[in-house]
Amino acid sequence: MTPTFSVCVYCGSKPGADPDFATTARAVGHWIGARGGQLVYGGGKNGLMGIVAAATLEAGGRVVGVIPKALVEKEWANNDCSELHIVDTMHERKRLMAEHADAFLALPGGIGTFEEFFEVWTWRQLGYHDKPVGLLNQNGYYDLLVTFLQSTVTQGFMGDWQMGLIRIGDQAEDLLRELVQAAGLAPESHLDQI
Numbered sequence: 131m132t133p134t135f136s137v138c139v140y141c142g143s144k145p146g147a148d149p150d151f152a153t154t155a156r157a158v159g160h161w162i163g164a165r166g167g168q169l170v171y172g173g174g175k176n177g178l179m180g181i182v183a184a185a186t187l188e189a190g191g192r193v194v195g196v197i198p199k200a201l202v203e204k205e206w207a208n209n210d211c212s213e214l215h216i217v218d219t220m221h222e223r224k225r226l227m228a229e230h231a232d233a234f235l236a237l238p239g240g241i242g243t244f245e246e247f248f249e250v251w252t253w254r255q256l257g258y259h260d261k262p263v264g265l266l267n268q269n270g271y272y273d274l275l276v277t278f279l280q281s282t283v284t285q286g287f288m289g290d291w292q293m294g295l296i297r298i299g300d301q302a303e304d305l306l307r308e309l310v311q312a313a314g315l316a317p318e319s320h321l322d323q324i
Contacts, residue, residue: 133166133167133168133191133192134165134166134167134315135165135166135167135168135232135233135310135313135315136167136168136169136170136194136230136231136232136233137162137167137168137169137170137231137232137233137234137235137306137309137310138170138171138227138228138230138231138233138234138235138250139158139169139170139171139182139234139235139236139237140171140172140234140235140236140237140239140242140243140246140247141155141171141177141178141179141182141236141237141238141239141243142177142178142179142237142238142239142240142243143172143174143176143177143178143179143206143239143240143242144176144177144178144240145177145178145181146177146178146238148269150268150269151178151237151238151268151269151271152178152181154237154266154268154302155178155181155182155185155237156181156182156184156185157185157302157303158182158185158235158237158266158302158306159181159182159183159184159185159186159187159188159189159191160185160186160188160189161189161302161303161306162186162189162191162306163185163186163187163188163189163190163191164189164190164191165191166190166191167186167191167192167310168186168191168192168193168194168212168230169182169183169186169191169192169193169194170194170196170227170230170231171183171193171194171195171196171227172195172196172197172223172227172242173195173196173197173201173207173208173211173214173215174195174197174201174206174207174208175206175207175208175209175210176206178237178238178239179208180208182237183195183208183210183211184210187210187212192212192213193208193210193211193212193213194211194212194213194214194215194230195207195208195211195213195214195215196214196215196217196223196226196227196230197214197215197216197217197223198216198217198218198219198220198222198223199216199217199218202216224246224249224250227246228250228253228259228261231261232261232310232313232315233261233262233263233264233309233310233312233313234247234250234261234262234263234264234309235263235264235265235266235305235306235309236264236265236266237266237268237302238266238268238271238272247263247265250263251263251295251296254295255292255295261313262297262308262309262312262313263295263296263297264296264297264298264299264305264306264308264309265296265297265298265299266299266300266302266305267298267299267300268300268302269300270300272298276298279293280293297309297312
């Protein structure tokens with residue numbers, strides 16, 4: 131079955147200190163899968179990455195993983211993916227993930243999550259894509275980052291329009307629904323039916 135939408139999720143390869151992070155990753159994967167969607171992610175089996183992928187599959191969704199060869203050699207690849215693309219470089223990984231996605235969502239994570247989120251936001255600013263980008267500020271995880279980003283507007287290094295290119299929310303399902311609707315892929319009635 132062809133998925134009705136495809137969400138690229140960036141998140142930690144570790145579970146994080148707060149058990150709520152894993153609970154939310156599971157809920158995100160379930161939401162995507164239960165609505166006939168497709169998860170696109172970094173192809174790992176550890177941490178929040180593995181949790182969101184497993185939940186998507188369990189709920190009947192498709193999972194497209196994209197992982198560099200170096201991480202496969204470290205045995206971090208999730209071989210349960212519906213599709214697993216093994217690439218040579220991180221640049222190729224991020225390009226392929228972006229091509230397969232209709233929208234992007236960053237959950238809590240570390241440096242890799244930050245880098246991927248900022249890159250796809252930058253690409254949107256430059257007009258390389260027009261896909262919605264979301265930041266899940268779960269339990270205030272990104273509070274300091276959001277405050278800093280707003281200060282860059284105050285300091286004149288960024289405009290309000292650039293902040294307007296991202297959607298920030300603290301409820302996973304509401305933010306997912308907003309992103310998929312913004313991508314123009316599913317009517318609200320379809321997203322709410324499950």
